[in-house]
Amino acid sequence: MAQPISLPPQHHNGNGADRHLRDAPDKHADAILSALELLQLLHDRGVLDLLRGMVGAGDKLVGTLTAAVDTPESLRGIRNFILLTKFFGSIPPEILNSLAQTAIQGADREKAHRAPGILQLLRRLRSENSRHAIAVTLDLLESIGKGL
Numbered sequence: 001m002a003q004p005i006s007l008p009p010q011h012h013n014g015n016g017a018d019r020h021l022r023d024a025p026d027k028h029a030d031a032i033l034s035a036l037e038l039l040q041l042l043h044d045r046g047v048l049d050l051l052r053g054m055v056g057a058g059d060k061l062v063g064t065l066t067a068a069v070d071t072p073e074s075l076r077g078i079r080n081f082i083l084l085t086k087f088f089g090s091i092p093p094e095i096l097n098s099l100a101q102t103a104i105q106g107a108d109r110e111k112a113h114r115a116p117g118i119l120q121l122l123r124r125l126r127s128e129n130s131r132h133a134i135a136v137t138l139d140l141l142e143s144i145g146k147g148l
Contacts, residue, residue: 025032042048054061068074088096116124124130 125134
């Protein structure tokens with residue numbers, strides 16, 4: 001004779017959890033709406049399609065990325081990027097801002113005038129600020145020369 005099939009017991013989270021789930025949309029309506037807006041923005045910008053493609057590619061994508069990064073040029077580029085990041089991170093922003101503003105102002109000034117003569121340039125080399133800048137530039141050139 002046929003035996004009855006026993007079904008696994010249904011999982012109940014308890015009355016407290018069920019009530020909590022029923023009340024969640026009312027309690028968290030703003031968060032849910034915000035999450036839905038974010039989801040729509042990700043969809044509109046194609047980010048969800050990109051993520052879906054990446055997940056679908058799975059091992060193939062990882063293999064392609066690994067092959068691309070596993071070259072001496074890529075490793076050197078990554079190391080150089082890290083070093084440049086450290087270098088630019090060590091420069092106080094006000095100095096870099098001053099450098100950028102000076103370059104912009106100097107370019108605008110030079111566009112409006114004739115090129116300075118050799119004697120004018122040599123006179124400018126006598127200033128203390130110019131000598132400091134030249135010293136830093138020479139230090140940089142020496143270190144590049146050592147590396148070659």
